[in-house]
Amino acid sequence: MRISIFGLGYVGAVSAACLAKNGHRVVGVDPNPTKVELINDGHTPVIEKDVGELIAAAVRDGALEAIGDGAKAVAETEMSLVCVGTPSRPNGSLDLQYVERVATEIGAAIAAKDDRHLVVIRSTILPGTMREVVIPALEAATGGEAGVDFGVCNNPEFLREGSAVYDFFNPPKTVIGESDETSGDLLASLYSDLDAPLIRTAIEVAEMVKYADNAWHGLKVGFGNEIGIICKALGIDSHRVMDIFCQDQKLNLSPYYLKPGFAFGGSCLPKDLRALTYRARALDLEVPILSSVLSSNRMHIERGLNLIMGQGNTNIGILGFSFKPGTDDLRESPIVEVIEGLIGKGHELRIYDRNVSLARLTGANRDYIVNRIPHISRLMVDSIDEVLAHGDTLVVGNGDAEFDGILDRLRDGQVLVDLARVSDSTSIPGRYDGICW
Ligand SMILES: NC(=O)c1ccc[n+]([C@@H]2O[C@H](COP(=O)([O-])OP(=O)(O)OC[C@H]3O[C@@H](n4cnc5c(N)ncnc54)[C@H](O)[C@@H]3O)[C@@H](O)[C@H]2O)c1
Structure with missing residues (x-):
């Protein structure tokens, strides 16, 4: 050529x-x-x-x-x-x-x-x-x-x-x-x-990939260095740590955790980030990347709440509220925070989650569900259909396979807010809105 x-x-x-x-x-x-x-x-x-x-x-x-x-x-x-x-x-x-x-x-x-x-x-x-x-x-x-x-x-x-x-x-x-x-x-x-x-x-995707790449590369260097200075202050060889970290190609160096979606939660990530950054502060170390992870996550929870309230409906149906599918663990579930925000603003909610329903009857989390979040527990219903009948805004909170194809089940006038990418539709005003797509 x-x-x-x-x-x-x-x-x-x-x-x-x-x-x-x-x-x-x-x-x-x-x-x-x-x-x-x-x-x-x-x-x-x-x-x-x-x-x-x-x-x-x-x-x-x-x-x-x-x-x-x-x-x-x-x-x-x-x-x-x-x-x-x-x-x-x-x-x-x-x-x-x-x-x-x-x-x-x-x-x-x-x-x-x-x-x-x-x-x-x-x-x-x-x-x-x-x-x-x-x-x-x-x-x-x-x-x-x-x-x-x-x-x-x-x-x-x-x-x-x-x-x-x-x-x-x-x-x-x-x-x-x-x-x-x-x-x-x-x-x-x-x-x-x-x-x-x-x-x-598409042209815009190609343009954006370059920025996602370089932002990621910069973030990786900064992350490695912040882990490094904490290790040094604790007398631990950072290279031993990161050699092991890099061997994990399932969760660490992998596509896992990198797809845009809703905030993280659960019993480990928030707790462990708090503990690590507290220790860094106690060591007089500034770790701005690690310290901003939880505030970024908090902003994302608020973004989800605003997206749902922005649809302008009082009756809201929530599908899935454990922090990820396949678990009944509600500790620090970001959807629980969204639900509490919605209740506080006077919305009428119905909530369905297969795993949490089961846990409410029998599981080890029964006490947490019934006694710690009774205000949420009493809004739970037993089927997707009941949520669909109630909500003018539907919110998919986790990617449980039960919610596949949910967009096709909406009646006219209902809008779906997708926090879990159950549909790869782009935004359709008044019908479908994804949290970051
Ligand atoms: N350097 C890298 O490693 C790298 C890697 C990937 C992407 N990029 C990107 O590629 C682009 C170029 O980077 P670079 O480092 O090669 O830049 P550079 O500054 O080394 O070279 C740019 C050249 O363009 C010339 N130029 C200016 N106006 C011109 C014109 N009207 N017609 C012809 N030539 C003209 C300049 O004289 C200069 O020689 C940038 O957008 C950069 O972000 C750079």
């Missing part, structure tokens, strides 16, 4: 070198004449393992050249990868001036071209930037329509500086957000040799 790459910094130079090695004909574009000159002399503009050798070989073979003229680069290629910088402004917002400028420049060059061109944004941009900034700039400059007259993809870059070339050929994943299938097919063909999951998705 003939590919132009706009921006010859870390991402652009590595991409140019690696794509040229893969047999593509690459034209690099950068307004910085020093970078252009360096590449054309067979040198790398960035210090990065293996890039120098790859660029020298690619330039020698005629597979790579650099120019300052973006219009010429677009005219000579089928696809442009945009790798320009997206730095922070002083207030933290994203500076999109380079992305906008390059989109306008590429758009003008597309207008002067007969063949269909594909524009791929590899720079890191916040969700919505493609539709609100990049596509309008391209459409204004081309006079055409994205996805029809030219293609647009968002293809976030996951390389790490220091091992960028290795990461290019061994990425954790390839994510393509596409304006249309033809564009996605063309871009996917660029990565067909890579042994990595290739995910094709």
Whole structure:
């Protein structure tokens, strides 16, 4: 393929070198004449393992050249990868001036071209930037329509500086957000040799994945370091601890606990987080990440309560109120807190939970249910149907299999608030609302 790459910094130079090695004909574009000159002399503009050798070989073979003229680069290629910088402004917002400028420049060059061109944004941009900034700039400059007259993809870059070339050929994943299938097919063909999951998705999802990834990576480092300083103060080797922590690929390094849903609760997580952060305070340690976990959780409980009350109905039916399906444990169940909030605001409730009903009759939690939360216990009914008959707002509090397909059982005028993702419907005003989807 003939590919132009706009921006010859870390991402652009590595991409140019690696794509040229893969047999593509690459034209690099950068307004910085020093970078252009360096590449054309067979040198790398960035210090990065293996890039120098790859660029020298690619330039020698005629597979790579650099120019300052973006219009010429677009005219000579089928696809442009945009790798320009997206730095922070002083207030933290994203500076999109380079992305906008390059989109306008590429758009003008597309207008002067007969063949269909594909524009791929590899720079890191916040969700919505493609539709609100990049596509309008391209459409204004081309006079055409994205996805029809030219293609647009968002293809976030996951390389790490220091091992960028290795990461290019061994990425954790390839994510393509596409304006249309033809564009996605063309871009996917660029990565067909890579042994990595290739995910094709909506443009906004691709944009957001990059931020979820980097926020997670930062959180992991901060978490590891906070555990580390507590360990150090207690005379424990943090690496022994985290080596064991990392061996747990069921609960720790796994998808478990990472799907957006309702707040955590139960008899362990809140109690143990309180104890750990209390100990850190007693050791005069500041652990802002660990200390903010419970307040984040508390805010999420309030968010759930507000979402339910925001539907504007007095009669509310709750389906599932233990903190997760398959248990009757109500200690620190966040749904119990929501229920108490609703009762306090004068709502009429009916509550159904198969496991809690059983426990009310026989289980070890009978005493807790009957004596500690009698105000809730007396609102319990024996079937889903009774809850459906009562509530104008229905709330699914946990993901018990009994609640599958519940959305299809609503009568007209009933609305479902889903705290457990029993439906993957998107929000339908007056009918369905998910806590974080
Ligand atoms: N560096 C990384 O490890 C990394 C990893 C993943 C994603 N990213 C993202 O990729 C993007 C690029 O990062 P980087 O570190 O390579 O940036 P960089 O600052 O090293 O390089 C950006 C280049 O774009 C050039 N440029 C500016 N305007 C241009 C224009 N109109 N036409 C052509 N070139 C132009 C600049 O001269 C510069 O050489 C950023 O959005 C960044 O967040 C970076």
